[in-house]
Amino acid sequence: MTFPKLAALAMIIACGATAALADSALTITETRAFETAPGAMSGGGYLTITNTGTEDDKLVAVTADFPRVQLHTTEFENDVARMVHLDAIPVPAGDTVTLAPGGMHVMFMGLQGKPLTAGDEISATLVFEQAGEVPVTFDVVARDMPAPTGHENH
Amino acid sequence: MKAVIFGSATLAAAAAIGVYTWQTTQTPDPCGNTSVAGASIGGPFELVSETGETVTDTDVITKPTLVYFGYTFCPDVCPIDSMRNAIAAEILADEGVDIGTIFISVDPQRDTVDVVRDYTDNFHPEMIGLTGSPEQIRAASQAYKTYYRAVEGDPDYYLVDHSTQTYLMFPETGFATFFRRDTPSEQVAEITACFVDQLA
Numbered sequence: 001m002t003f004p005k006l007a008a009l010a011m012i013i014a015c016g017a018t019a020a021l022a023d024s025a026l027t028i029t030e031t032r033a034f035e036t037a038p039g040a041m042s043g044g045g046y047l048t049i050t051n052t053g054t055e056d057d058k059l060v061a062v063t064a065d066f067p068r069v070q071l072h073t074t075e076f077e078n079d080v081a082r083m084v085h086l087d088a089i090p091v092p093a094g095d096t097v098t099l100a101p102g103g104m105h106v107m108f109m110g111l112q113g114k115p116l117t118a119g120d121e122i123s124a125t126l127v128f129e130q131a132g133e134v135p136v137t138f139d140v141v142a143r144d145m146p147a148p149t150g151h152e153n154h
Numbered sequence: 155m156k157a158v159i160f161g162s163a164t165l166a167a168a169a170a171i172g173v174y175t176w177q178t179t180q181t182p183d184p185c186g187n188t189s190v191a192g193a194s195i196g197g198p199f200e201l202v203s204e205t206g207e208t209v210t211d212t213d214v215i216t217k218p219t220l221v222y223f224g225y226t227f228c229p230d231v232c233p234i235d236s237m238r239n240a241i242a243a244e245i246l247a248d249e250g251v252d253i254g255t256i257f258i259s260v261d262p263q264r265d266t267v268d269v270v271r272d273y274t275d276n277f278h279p280e281m282i283g284l285t286g287s288p289e290q291i292r293a294a295s296q297a298y299k300t301y302y303r304a305v306e307g308d309p310d311y312y313l314v315d316h317s318t319q320t321y322l323m324f325p326e327t328g329f330a331t332f333f334r335r336d337t338p339s340e341q342v343a344e345i346t347a348c349f350v351d352q353l354a
Contacts, residue, residue, distance in 0.1 A: 037276035039269045044229035081231045082315040105230050109311045
């Protein structure tokens, strides 16, 4: 086994749920979603995409077992939030693109009856214009909780 | 927030080109937060509580209270803001300051009593979630000078544009100040505690 392949394998092992593609220049990390209320109808997913290659790419879709999954961002004007559907998220060569709370996110829609619970995993597929389909797992995690007090956290 | 002081002619012009903004000054309030000068925010409203009962502002604002308008279908901004407010309430509880938190839905079509109750309980067991008829919500939003608009075109998965500021309201004196969404929970707690001291 050559060293680069070994390094790639080590990266796959080190990153756990992360998809590190041996034959692609994309590294996907920090795939996660926040838990939702029992009756929630939607949830947000987040991730980081690093393109170490020389070719620009685009995230054009995310598929998962929900009635609808879309890429969104939020724009703010005079304290008014406007969520906007994105057709694609560019991932230029050499860049890292982060989908993080308060900005771009994956929106899982139509959760009725199946809330996201901390500890769950969401199997999904990222669809890139160049790299094609990349299977990933979003770990469902608790939101940042209030400072420890006598209250039980929900 | 930038100072935006309009003369009436400018206001008319701004309205004519559809500019949505507030009339504000940069004068800090006694607690060091930017306040809204001259605007009367808050007042009577009638909405539907987590138990399905019709309630008024005096039923739910019984102590210093953080009031936020949002919708539960919103997966990113509203949970962040609601959690920020819940954390501020927890910080103050640890300091012996009892405040309330209220989430008012601007999505009457999807946000039923059950949905709003589950949603708010997820952030804080005592957060009050209010919904209502389209008319009730419209009236409450207008009283608080917030903006919301459902984006048309998708019957089930539509989005709602909405204001994101959180208001600090007192039972007797009404509006104290507001917090933009980039204000961290610690600062919300600190400024709220200052107002509680001032108005106690």
